[in-house]
Amino acid sequence: MRTTTKIQLMVMMFLMFFTWGAWYGQMGKYLIVGLGASGDQTGNAYATFSIASIIAPFFVGMISDRYFSAQKVMGVLNIIGAGILYFLIQTKDPDAFFWYILAYTLSFAPNLALSSSIAMNQMQNPEKEFPSIRVLGTIAWIAVTNIVGYYAIGDKVTIFQISMFTSLALGIFAFFLPDTPPKATAKASSLGEILGTEAFVLFKDRSYAIFFIASVLVCIPLSFYYAHANLSLTESHMSSVENKMSLGQVSEVFFMLLIPFALSKFGIKKMLIVGLVAWIIRFVCFGYGDGISSEWILYLAIVLHGVCYDFFFVTGQIYTDNKAGDKIKNSAQGLITLATYGIGMGIGSKISGIVLDKFSTTDASGAVTHDWTSVWMVPAGIAAVVLVLFIVFFSENKTKAA
Template sequence: MNIKSRLIVMNFLQFFVWGSWLISMGGYMIVTLKFTGGQVGSIYATMGLASLFMPSLIGIVADRWINAERLLGICHLIGAMSLLYAAQVSDYSTMYFTMLVNSMFYMPTIALNNSVSYAVLQKDGIDVVKFFPPIRVWGTVGFVFAMWVIDLGRWSLSPIQLYVSAASGILLGCYAFTLPACTPAKVKRDGSFLSYLGLDAFVLFKKPRTAVFFIFAMFLGAALQITNTFGEAFIHDFTGQYPDSFAVKHPSILMSISQISETLFILTIPFFLQRFGIKKVMLMSIFAWVLRFGLFGFGNPGDGFILLVLSMIIYGMAFDFFNISGSLFVKNEADNSILSSAQGLFMLMTNGVGAFLGGVISGWVVDYFTVDGIRDWQSIWLAFAGYTLILGIVFPFVFKYKHNPSSEITGSPGVA
């Protein structure tokens, strides 16, 4: 099996692990376990809490002491054990701390997956910007496949979804140890305090455009997990009104259109980055989020079904143009000696600070618009749409970046 195929397997399993529960577990906790919106939001916010420190910490370890592919395997094995325990939990407090442990060891693997892919491709002299997106698209395929397995197995409201995720995590944990070695960079540290602690990637904040980019990555990270957290719970609330609709019977399959859309938009990233540059690509992402939430606000499983489908399709642009393009932008801005640390820092800002604030605050928003157990989903989604609209208005004025078409292909920085 050639190296591209091996990375495809890694990316497929990486996101199969997540896709097995990320979208469906919100509905499981609300419908089956009877948790409140605030409780569900706080449990999803554990991903953000863990990402405040774990991706950066693990990235530092990978850059300085332990092979990245070995850390990837270790983290997945520990994460799988926590999911096996979570499948047996029914009270909020225990579920919160169990999922916090899982988040502490799963969230760093997203950045590690990227850095391992980049390192292996670069070692073989393969163009990362050109070939990584087609490899990464198989991660989305894995995510979609996992969602379909859970939906067709009728496990969306069952703890079985956690057992499926744990089994795939064990498989990936073992597989990671067979990947090519991604050894720590042999770089002489400059003797500074940040270098001594291994926090070299924080020097990226010295660049104004990179600092602004990270701040908006945090704000978009807050939006990133909202539909993951409450998307299926939203659809399940139509059970009484549209009991025989496709959306209510197969919510995970409907939600998976979002990830199917990702597979298409990922493949367009090299074209859009070269043609328009990171600034315009990020702006496209922000306004795609506005549409994502707005269409949810006016959609329903009946005569508004097409609006739900359109919301799923636009998600591909919203997610990929921010997450994948942003990861590539950070790679271009960082030196190879801090590759893993830089990816960990990107994760800290998006799936860390951003996701934590997004999970907690979105839970408050859902509870605010809930009266006597009835959730006003239109107001909820339009509130989120308004938030991202503000980001879209402000971003082009504060992110100073002049596009150089050759920079997105060669990997050199753009012009400030």
């Protein structure tokens, strides 16, 4: 790959994740503090990304892959996204906000598949070349969250203004990316290929079925983290929340590097169990930590992100890859992604909003307070149930799908 091409792809990843990171972790705080939204309205707003994640594969697989160059589709979608964000930042109504953020996430979600397609189309050896380009996304997320934290704008509409400008920049820049033409075959991806139904054969293995169910269920507590962690830490008297939360992404990079060693040392089952235990500890820390008397507990909750995400979700992707074999590998990854980020996190986002409302009180002056200990015990309890289910029924074996 030419150096100029590699730089182009790195800039693409940086802009895409900078755009996403500017608002995603902060949206819950903005809605509740800035717009006076309820927990349910906040949960609904986060559920839009799950809806978009379900629809995006159909768009990319049945339309983009067949008719248009990927970089042009990315350019058009991000320019449209910038336009939607322009109208989103004008609204003060949480109900109207839902429709704007739904429209925006529908324009943004395809970027994840499109960016991978554009990058890998330029690579001779994606396994070696892709990580050095993808890591710019994590760096961008760390950078933008630290900017948001430094200027204390996590509860301001500024987070979406940043995304609007960088989305426009990415949209224009995308037209200058290396050409990634539609696939030569005239045959679009079938509905079964997109849904990953070819991978249903994996469910004949009871342990894989247990892993699959556990993956969907654990996305429910994961949704609590994305929707409420920022506001929870802020109301727990932690300062510079966004800056400190970026330590979670640093942790993610560190533990990802440990995965090859940990897999060979401990095996799949033990790593997945460690990931589930880490989720439980993390939510308990969020529930009982305080920025004044026990801030170290909140720091622990933040840095456990790497263990939680890498040791369960990334390791789970590797496990799926190994179980599926070459023939149904893509279908299996598509199925697990659709089920977790689409269905699991969609359900989790809705539940997280309902739970937040249940443990919220409004005083005579109209000020809202949240019982965060009770809120966080809900996802901790769900993760504990998943852990028990997993330990009892899951057994590791090396058999691949036929």
